[in-house]
Amino acid sequence: MSAPAQHPILDPAAAPPFPAAALPVLRNAQLRKNVAHATDVIQGKRNRLVAEKTDWTELRESASAIRAHTLEHLGEYLAEFEERCTLAGGVVHWAADAGEAREIILRILQEEKADEVIKIKTMTSAEIQLNPFLRQNGVRAYETDLAEIILQLGEDEPSHVVVPALHVNRAQVREIFARTMNLPELSDDPQALTAAARTYLRKMFLTVPTAISGANYLIAETGGVAIVESEGNGRMCLTLPRTMITLAGIEKVIPRFRDLEVMLQVLARSATGERMNPYTSLWTGVTPGDGPQHFHVVLLDNGRSAMLRREMERQTLKCIRCGACMNTCPVYRQTGGHAYGSVYPGPIGAILTPQLQKLEHAQTLPYASSLCGACYDVCPVKINIPEVLIDLRAQVTEKERAEDRRFFDPIYVGMRVANWVFASAGRFRLAQRAARLGLRLFTRKDGWIHALPGVGGRWTMTRDLRGLPQQTFREWWAKERGR
């Protein structure tokens, strides 16, 4: 069993650049097999169910319009959500950044005198690195989603936003469960593994009085929260405890209850290839006699508001975290999620993470794409990911160019030289002649260049270069049709 050589780092500030992080994965045959299998299965189901939906184009159009409209009026809808949620008995908190969100959640837990908390899968809590922080402050957080349990007990990190443990196979799950749940006889049958998780969690659900969730949607009109899931661990966490804390990015709001008729239809099909996910739960503040009697919502900014400024970047916040772009991405399908160094991997991660980091980290992610456009094709809210990738590449370049230490970087020196050469016809002709002479040294008999020295070697490392022809087009034209 080839487990990843080292523990994956999902903190963009500490993670290695994408090419460096991807390399060990590309050599890990087991991991690549696991990722390919999972993404093939979900994609197949997703494609079948999208094909049967005769109004898919219209649903996608509306989903995109609802999300874009919400973001254009984000302040207003958040204020409306806050007002309605508060009226219904909820308490709304605002966190400018990850640190503030962690402190707010810890303070609530301390007021509840909680030393344990059960969690519904929330990528946002991974974004703010909540679990290690709570641990340091004497609160044990227990994940309850099956995939999250596998990761938590295996001391691993999520590699996908919908199926976070897709890189782990049944034998690896068996090994983790047998060791950590003390079940040496456990088989590697998924049925038995799931049953082991059920038993492991049942008592926890019935006894731990505090829970943390994310949110799929915050409904401005009602102040309600919607969560979609498959296993029922979500329903357990949002029904049984005394106190419930929901952590949600500020972009998660939708205007009206009725908008769910669009969002739910596109989400289930895109995320898991189902007509509807097994369970969807909606609750509004506190309901006497039913469910938690203390309810908190923590609205997290953490870099999101800065993305509103330009429409190009703003569309990133339309994302509903279905993961369809990951399943279809030729890069993600080879590298899996950990190489992205963020809880948000794949194409959406490649545009979201650098922006959340204000381009101070994760600058290599916009390049982790072939720009093939498959992600845009499947996106249920029509985020033009390739367009944003190119825009971010331009921003990364602009930023780098401005840095002193980049002045002598071969790429930028080359670009400046090219700029100077291309600016004059005479210089361009001269350069062509020089290149023809120079490259002749490296051109083999077959007319191809197989290896170049220095910077050029970075090109020929993975592909051949055709040798330059004896004559340029201009020369040919002058000779044939000249004068």
Add this chain to the structure above:
Amino acid sequence: MTGSRQAVMDRIRAGLGGVVEDGAGRSASLKRDYRQHGTLDAEKKIALLIERLHEYDAEVAECAEPELPATIAAQIARSGRRVLVAPSGLPAAWLVKGADWRVDHELTHAQIEEAEGVVTASFCGVADSGTIVLHHSPSEGRRVLTLLPDWHLCVLRTRDVVETLPEYFARCAEPPRLATYISGPSATADIEMTRIKGVHGPRFLSVVLVRDDG
């Protein structure tokens, strides 16, 4: 309210460049060209719902209104379960003989956990996705009632069956305060995408369809 409300709001407003704030009214006028209404006739709609429920391995029994209590009794007998919980507002006629009923007058979680099953009404059904909708009214029960017991017998009237999800939303004069949409028993595909039924919610769903649409 705690934390940085003003700071976050200011950043949002600055980001959006002081867009005139009158959005709320206009979300209703966004383009909605998707399928709002079903096209199937009543028989085909019910057939589609049954097909979808069977795909989820739910059990389906059909009956006319007068036969409902007998059908409930038969389904309970078939299930082999005895100790059942019932929402406080469940019609008295549905509390059939042959079961040990625990009616929910503030039952504790432990008492509900002990039960082998639960019988409830439902708000509506959506044929297209095989979804059962609960709004947790007195006859549908608190959320915990349909969560802990392993077997859920749900009564659905054919006049409450719609074909498309938008038709359900059109039926909600007021948005519900609480709602649960059930589309098949709890399941996971987290291990190698192998679908496993019955993780935490009820593992068995049984639907009694009452033919009351003429």
